Amino acid sequence: VGATPTDAAVGEGAIWVTNAAGDSVSRIDPSKKSVVQTVSVGSSPSGITTGNGAVWVSNSLASTVSRIDPTTNQVVQAVPVGNLPVGIVYARGSIWVANTGDDTITRIDADSGEPKKPLPIAATELAYGAGTLWATQRTGNRVVRIDPQSGHVAQSIVVGNGPAGVAFGSGAAWVANALDGTVSRIDPATNSIQAVIPVGNGPIAVAATARDVWVSNQFDGTLARIDPRTNRVTHIRVGNRPQGVALSGEHVLVSVRQSGAGHRGGTLTVRMNDFFDSIDPAVAYGPSSWSILRMTNDGLVAFNQAGGLAGTQLVPNLALSLPGPTDGGRTYTFRLRPNIRYSNGRPLMAADFRATFERLFKVGPPVTYYEGIIGAAQCKQRPRRCDLSEGIVTDERAKTVTFHLVAPDPEFLHKLALSFTYVLPSGTPPKEAGTEPLPATGPYVIASYRPHRLIRLQRNPHFREWSQAAQPDGYPVEIRFVIGGTSDDAVTDVIGGKADVFSSSLSQRPPSKEKLAELTTRYASQLHTNPQGATIGLFLNTRLPPFDRVDVRRALNFAADRAAALRALGGPNVAQVTCQILPPHFPGYRPYCPYTAGATIGGRWTAPELAKARALVAASGTRGMKVTVWSWGDHLPTLGPYAVNLLRSLGYRPELKIRSGVDYYGAVGDPRTKVHVGTVEWITDYPAASGFFYGTLTCKAANWARFCDPRLDRQINRALIAQATNPDAARGLWERIDRQSVNEAPWVPLVNRNAVDVLAKRVGNYQYSPQSGVLIDQLWVR
Structure with a gap:
């Protein structure tokens, strides 16, 4: 199958395996034990099931379910479902899909x-047994x-931390608690935890x-067998990061990511034309710099270094586990992993974390994320005298680092998990590193840096690899980032x-x-496109007529030909x-x-x-007004002319000003x-909805639209408060906030x-x- 199989199902005369990175499903002939067909599906397929003469696949990054006809091995339907579909099961004549991004379950009629x-019910994975989902x-x-007839929750049962997979058999429901390393056994008669x-x-x-x-235990490479008569466990080592499990007669099938044995070595060359703003974690603030530092340095926590939806999950890195907050949400205590050394041979110490944060304030971070630590306000005012001894308490003997916050965050x-907090040895000079690399804890070190030309x-x-999830060992011996030229030059x-x-x-x-047309027609197997968490559009200054x-503002949204904008920016790829x-x-x-x-x-x-847009403009009496449009010439050069045409179509008289360089947003934010209208691209630093609203549309933020609605x-x-105690409720609140912001229309x-x-x-x-x-260090060079 593919290199990154995620799930497996048995039915319709075959074994079916989803390949997340390949956007495909492999069909295996159980008698030949070989792949006989590969079927292209949607982006990042995760769950798979069979039923009613078809194979059904949840595509987590496409928000669809692919229906495969097993007689033709072709997708015959792409069914739209909710946000981030993962779990999928066939039961009672329907396909049930868990939409993890919007806390719903979609039921699909298996015939039509x-x-x-x-259903407004949060779910991650699904199973059917004892008459219920x-x-x-x-x-x-x-x-x-869940009662499949009424669609209502019949019972809620508390299990362990991070429940993931679920199955029903041997008269019980079995739930994998990913963060605890346990399985909960539930008695369906009493709805209680038996073990x-x-x-x-x-x-x-x-x-x-x-x-x-x-x-399947993804982080220790084993398959665990539980004897339901005694609850005793035995283990079988299966190798690199097992994922889905399926049963075929007397056989157990487990999807395992392809082993890296035999693939280590070689030099990987990355071509790019964006420049690194810094190789110093304290000030680096760009995707190019972060891609480098992710491979060289580490913090207490990290995002799972895995493809697909799993890559958005937090996992412990230099810490042994993810702590829950105490003291009303104001205290976090981390216990460090043992025997970790920097690239200069120096052992990692608990005191290094306090020193790292004090250095962060002395160097001058480009963000305000850490100003809630006790003592940080004084550090911001007097950086040279920064003292976080009350806000970050370390214990070398216990190997703990404790953060005390002014208020819950x-x-x-x-x-x-961001690079600003990547730990450095105590005594690291409190000035930006320049071209001299700093000590590293990750699988790579920066061997040389020539600005605007090369990083090696x-x-x-x-x-040494301490966590496959947080910081897996890399495959290439050397990685070279060659900077310069155009994107077309790099692709060539x-x-x-x-x-x-x-x-x-x-x-x-x-x-x-x-160049994209050439890629899609001649080199399609070498081209990969995936959705980013970025929104491109126009901001409208709500303080100026x-x-x-x-x-x-709504008129511009009605008039916007988004298909034309898509063409202007390069098309559907x-x-x-x-x-x-x-x-x-x-x-x-x-x-x-x-x-x-x-x-x-x-x-x-x-x-x-x-027509509706022009009627709104006519009723407003603003037709014919002069409007100034600012466009970011470096990254969005075609969007300024698009905005001019949009405004002209409504009878306004636009004037286009193009500004290049990193100070574009500073200029339009003044x-x-x-500025009446400006082009904008916004991407958040971590996968939380707040990043698209708190810093861009709140009254206290210096947002370009000058938008302020106290209700919002x-x-x-x-x-934000609900996020800490009830994430499911928080998702509903973010959905309402998103809709209200669309209705108020400070952006197009x-x-x-x-x-x-x-x-x-x-x-x-x-x-x-x-x-x-793209996980660069996980690529193989054949």
């Missing part, structure tokens, strides 16, 4: 393939039983029969074998339309149209578009409504500039950006994470 109204709720640490069974590190999937229960763990990584001789080098990787997320622009009127500020695959996202001609299809845009601010604050959202990755033929093991992009 028509989706029904979603069983749904794990990862954020709530619960399992719920909590330790099984291994990172249990993720479960399959059950009358005689055995099988559990529900996103504190996410912030600790080599293996860290003191690295990759196709010609002079380089190995190009990624638009590491470059100023995607390839040209002509005519955009101080909501009817005029580069982006996908939207009416919303919040991108797909973020918590709280649900398609919504009130600015489309005719009836919207599933909340999605279909065509502009120009009230003295008096109060909702945002409520959602146009498209969500895709990442365009191109690989040389000799490169394998491609994986794309929505948070980290």
Whole structure:
């Protein structure tokens, strides 16, 4: 099968395996024990089931379910479902799909393939048994039983931390608690926990029969067998990161990521034309710099270094586990992993973390994420005298690091996963590193840095792999980032074998339309496109006429031809149209578009409504006004002319000003500039909905639209508070906030950006994470 199989199912005369990185499903002939067909499906397939003469696949980054006809091995339907579908099961004549991004379950009629109204029930994975559906709720640490007839929750049962896979067999429901390393056994007659069974590190999937229960442990490379008569556990080592489990007669099938044995070595060359702002974790603030530092340095927590939806999950890194907050949400205590050394041979010490944060304030961070630590306010005022001894308490003997916050911060763990907090040895000089590399803890070190030309990584001789999830060992011996030229130049080098990787997320622009056309027609197997968490559009200055009127702002949204904007930006490989500020695959996202001609299809845009837009402008009395449009020439050069045409179509007199360089946003953010309309691309630092609202649309933020609605601010604050205690409720609040922001129209959202990755033929093991992009160090050089 593919290099990164995720799930497996048995039925319709075959074994079916989803390949997340390949966007495909492998059909295995059980008698030949070989792949006989590969079927292309949607982006990042995760769950799979069989039923009613078909194979059904949940595509987590496409928000669809693919229906495969097993007689033709072709997708005959792509059924739209909710946000981030994962779990899928066939039961009672229907397909049930767990939409993890919007806390719903979609029921699909297995005959017609028509989706029904979603059930407002959070779910991660699904199973059927004892007459009910069983749904794990990862954020709530619960399992719920659902009556398939009424669609109502019949029972809610508290289980362990991070429940993932679920199965029914041997008269019980079995739930894998991924964060606890246990399986909960539930009696369906009493809805009580009969046993909590330790099984291994990172249990993720479960399959059950009358005689055995099988559990895959993704982080210790084992398959655990539970004897349901005694709850005793035995283990079978299966290798690198097992995932889904399925049963075929007397055989147990487990999908295992392809082993890296035999693939280590070689030099990987990455071509790019974006520049690194810094190699110093304290100040580096760009996707290119972060892609480097992720491979060289570490913090207490990290995002899972895995492809697909799993890449957005927090995992412990230099800490042994993810702590829950205490003291009313104001204290976090981390216990450190033992025997970790820097690249200079120096051992990692607990005191290094306090020193790292004090250095961060002395150097001057570009963000305000850590100002809630006790003592940080004084450090911001007097950086040279920064003292965080009350806010960060370390204990060398206990190997603990404790953070004390002024107030609860529900996103504190996410912030600790960013490169600003990557630990450095105590005594590291409190000045930006420049071109001199700093000590590293990760699998690579920066061997040399020539600004605007080359960065070269080599293996860290003191690295040992402590977590496959947080910081897996890399495959290439050396990684070279060659900087310069155009995106088309870089792609040409990759196709010609002079380089190995190009990624638009590491470059100023995607390839040209002509180059993309060449890729899709001649080199499709080397081209990968995946959705990024980025929104591109126009901001409207709500303090200046005519955009101080909501009817005029809505008029621009009605008039916007988003298909034309998509063409201007490069076409469907580069982006996908939207009416919303919040991108797909973020918590709280649900398609919504009130600015489309005719009836919207599933909340999605279909065509502009120009007549309605012109009527709104005429009623406002603002037709003919002069409007100043600012465009970011470096990254969005085609969007300025698009905005000019849009405004002219409504009778305004626009004047275009193009500004290049990193100071574009500083210029348009200055009230003295008096910008009416500006081009904007916004991407958050971590996968939380708050990043698209708190810093861009709240009254206290210096947002470019000068938008202020105290009601929206109060909702945002409520959602942030709920995020810490009730993530499921928070998703509902973010959905309402997103819709209200669309209705108030301070922006004209146009498209969500895709990442365009191109690989040389000799490169394998491609994986794309929505948070980290292409996992460069996990690529193989054949």
